[in-house]
Amino acid sequence: MTTTTAIPLRDPVLAERLTARLALVEERLRDAVTHADPLAHDASRHLVNAGGKRLRPLLTLLAAELGDGGRREVLDAAVVVELTHLATLYHDDVMDSAPLRRGAPAAQEVWGNSVAILTGDLLFARASATVAGLGPEAVRIQAATFERLCLGQLHETVGPRPGDDPVAHYLQVLSDKTASLISTSARFGAMFAGCRPDAVTIVSRFGERIGVAFQLADDVLDLTSDGDVSGKTPGTDLRDHVPTMPTLLLRARAAGADATPEDLAVLELLDADLTDDAALARAVAALRAHPVVDETRARAVELARAAVDELDGLPAGPVKEALVSFADALVDRAS
Template structure:
């Protein structure tokens, strides 16, 4: 794992640059060691997503946060691996629930080995994360347990959908806070805490991480339903085809309800609610959504969450670390990470 584009300020820092690069390399090494298994089949299924790559934004945030304290502590690398393992485990489960055929440019585990194997592999990776976090002390274990609960609740909320009378957009944001924001916040929490940063700085990283996580997922969802940029291994419009409610579609429905005479909005909504089984129909719908004003409105909302994350950094002293965290927040909505 190397520094993404936009982080030249770290690479140019003679003290921070080499240390961050070494931390990221060690995380990648330990990640592979952590999923290794003496059973050949379990080893194959557990390595599947690790070897497919990924953005590794959670470990990167843990590393950046650790530079608010003593980043040389071994616990920082361990915690960074814990959050990435937890993320990987959820992907095995999510892909089963969503019937997703591809992940990171490769067939999903359930497509290769069936649902039961995919679910059990996710459970196995969760177990490895639990073993690692148990060595980090009671406070870390509590953070992991609370984060895991929020991940499950976020998924359950998404599965159930909004309750009667609940605002769909508020429900959607709540789902993102649970499914994505909680684990990104945990990465910042772990990195700062295990590096011995002051408590007020740890609190900053928790607030910052939650907002960055939501900004990241908002951008991911907009990319999917507008085809703004094809994500590796995932066809634009996958969420549309699966009927997953995302921000552009929610905004489209809000517009249609507010102005029934808006013919363009009604036309695009008709495409969204139509038969998207064919690739041609899906591509037409993605193109129509991308051209509609809700696409830019969605991007503006994603950027506003990133801006709120940057604002949360205000209590930190001016430093290379603070500048890097600012770049990180902007990068998650401009897809440099």
């Protein structure tokens, strides 16, 4: 398989073209986070310099291959979605008290919470300036995406209301907080490449489904991989008692009439004080071995397959093959 990107690419010509265009996006991204103010400059470039998969801009470039992928507007759109994603990471890490991001100290660990939050705001501003050059429809789509990102974070923060299904609430959070921007990434690519409206709709729906599957796979990886793979400290969500799909499924089991002693024992570990590293390690190990992790993995697989089904209306070829391979790789990633 030929690929130097986060999406598996079997076609060497497509791989070479996307790799070259992604390098152009990287240059534009670094230009976009350049500031005359030294503090703003250093803080804005912190996560750019830490690297990352660049999944969202790559998806923009790949979807654009369904039309004229070489248009300047496609590159600008790819920069917009990555700037938006980076901005959310600065805010997320403050809210989650995450010490690491992409293997490097999170921004608030270096400059404090206030600077990290304001840096995220600066990146949102740069994304807005770039998207303004793409026209009013792009601005409208970006605004709607930003609204969903905020709603996702808001609903994650306050949690489900009394009577709400916690699992359904969590899936809606993932749809808004993660899938919305992945969907927009694909939509922008097809849209600015001049694709037909039906193709734009297809890749948007694919992005929505694959975005939720991607986050469920992350929930699994946070328990089953080490920090070198995930780029984050394993068990951070457990330590902060942030709900994830495995913990929600465990709580549902423990509250049911068929709860087992194992369910209750693992839940007791999760509800303990996890500020101690040894206690956190025990909780991670116990949850990792529980069937709810396999159940979460199965849900990710189901959503990835549903995403592939959305691609039925696309013409056969290397672009469709790459999107299918991406869904397959996501499933393998959580296995």
